[in-house]
Amino acid sequence: MKRIEELITRETPKLLNCVHCGLCLEQCPTYRLTGDESNSPRGRLAIWRAINEDRLAVDEHTDFYTAECVGCLACETVCPAGVPYGELLYETRHRRVAAGARVRPAIRMAGWLVQRPRLMSALLTPLRALRRIGLRPHRFIFPGAPAVLESTAAYARRLMAAHSPDGPPVALFTGCLMESAFREINHATVRVLVANNCRVTVPEGQTCCGAVLEHEGLPGKAGLDARNRAAFADGPCVVTNAAGCGLALGHAIDTPARDLTSFLNELDLVPGSPLAVEHLYFDIPCHLYHGQGVRTPPEKIFSAIGNAWSLAPNADRCCGSGGAYNVTHPENAGAMLREKSAFLDDDSHDRCMLVTANHVCMMQWQTAVAKRPRCVGVRHIVQVLDESYQRAGVYTS
Numbered sequence: 001m002k003r004i005e006e007l008i009t010r011e012t013p014k015l016l017n018c019v020h021c022g023l024c025l026e027q028c029p030t031y032r033l034t035g036d037e038s039n040s041p042r043g044r045l046a047i048w049r050a051i052n053e054d055r056l057a058v059d060e061h062t063d064f065y066t067a068e069c070v071g072c073l074a075c076e077t078v079c080p081a082g083v084p085y086g087e088l089l090y091e092t093r094h095r096r097v098a099a100g101a102r103v104r105p106a107i108r109m110a111g112w113l114v115q116r117p118r119l120m121s122a123l124l125t126p127l128r129a130l131r132r133i134g135l136r137p138h139r140f141i142f143p144g145a146p147a148v149l150e151s152t153a154a155y156a157r158r159l160m161a162a163h164s165p166d167g168p169p170v171a172l173f174t175g176c177l178m179e180s181a182f183r184e185i186n187h188a189t190v191r192v193l194v195a196n197n198c199r200v201t202v203p204e205g206q207t208c209c210g211a212v213l214e215h216e217g218l219p220g221k222a223g224l225d226a227r228n229r230a231a232f233a234d235g236p237c238v239v240t241n242a243a244g245c246g247l248a249l250g251h252a253i254d255t256p257a258r259d260l261t262s263f264l265n266e267l268d269l270v271p272g273s274p275l276a277v278e279h280l281y282f283d284i285p286c287h288l289y290h291g292q293g294v295r296t297p298p299e300k301i302f303s304a305i306g307n308a309w310s311l312a313p314n315a316d317r318c319c320g321s322g323g324a325y326n327v328t329h330p331e332n333a334g335a336m337l338r339e340k341s342a343f344l345d346d347d348s349h350d351r352c353m354l355v356t357a358n359h360v361c362m363m364q365w366q367t368a369v370a371k372r373p374r375c376v377g378v379r380h381i382v383q384v385l386d387e388s389y390q391r392a393g394v395y396t397s
């Protein structure tokens with residue numbers, strides 16, 4: 001990543017192009033919550049530029065506003081001047097952490113652990129076991145039944161040997177938290193890809209994408225990037241099933257990375273059978289919509305599933321999960337989720353389901369759907385397709 005001094009220079013005038021138009025203000029969740037100009041993209045950019053030009057000293061107030069941003073990147077989508085806001089945010093946070101800004105011990109521990117995914121997976125074995133027997137030790141933990149011991153790499157090898165698909169090759173990125181805690185989504189991904197004749201490999205040597213390090217300003221992402229570049233160097237199309245990981249990985253490796261949602265949506269999908277729910281609401285993760293520019297809903301996937309569906313209201317707005325935001329800023333994150341999930345209070349369907357494409361968003365949504373008895377839960381879109389395949393007998397035919 002370029003240093004902020006390189007980004008904000010006379011040689012790169014487009015990066016000074018904030019024309020103060022204010023189009024980003026109403027798109028920004030922290031501005032909508034507070035009405036505070038300094039808590040908006042335009043305000044933060046003005047603060048950072050003033051600091052960089054030695055017109056303003058870094059203090060607790062400037063750090064406060066830098067930390068308040070959820071990193072949803074909604075401001076980038078609407079900005080007519082092409083200000084690379086996310087890049088500036090991450091670089092600013094890295095500089096502040098390097099200069100000694102406080103980071104919660106739990107976040108530092110998480111940043112240390114994601115760089116050791118095998119240890120993380122071993123430490124979270126009890127969580128997988130608890131989830132498998134239907135226990136959820138925290139309100140962010142959504143229901144699911146992951147394999148306790150069989151890794152996604154081993155599972156993919158087993159399915160590949162059993163079915164010998166001969167279609168497009170896919171290198172699957174499995175992630176750290178996804179593989180350690182929510183492995184059932186990775187296994188569903190393998191099943192769905194193999195059912196659609198994709199040749200799935202899980203390259204050895206891959207590691208965490210480093211999104212949380214990038215988001216929190218912690219060091220270590222460059223080392224992870226190098227390992228992932230090497231792991232995926234010779235591979236075919238890299239597919240990720242977590243929007244946040246896909247954004248971070250896409251910037252780091254040379255091989256093109258695709259989000260599973262858009263990858264599947266381009267296949268001639270095997271049809272499934274509808275789930276026993278009346279309606280599916282699809283919520284697009286910010287790092288898919290704003291970060292990766294995937295803005296059209298995956299109609300072919302929903303067509304294969306067969307249920308009635310629609311975009312969730314305010315599908316382009318942040319649910320409040322951004323990185324570890326729901327841990328570091330629980331009040332803001334809760335308010336963002338309340339705004340987004342309010343439609344479920346008026347929903348007239350007997351049974352609806354919230355569908356998204358990022359496990360971290362699912363953790364945040366879990367706290368909202370748990371309070372709505374007519375919403376049967378939150379699922380990853382590949383889990384919904386997987387369940388529709390099970391109902392149609394695709395895996396036994």
Ligand code: SF4
Pocket residue numbers: 017018019020021022023024025041042045075078079080081082083
């Ligand atoms: S939309 Fe872009 S140019 Fe306009 S105020 Fe926001 S950052 Fe500046």
Ligand code: SF4
Pocket residue numbers: 027028029030031040041044068069070071072073074075076085
């Ligand atoms: S990334 Fe999101 S929260 Fe941060 S300034 Fe942009 S719109 Fe606001």
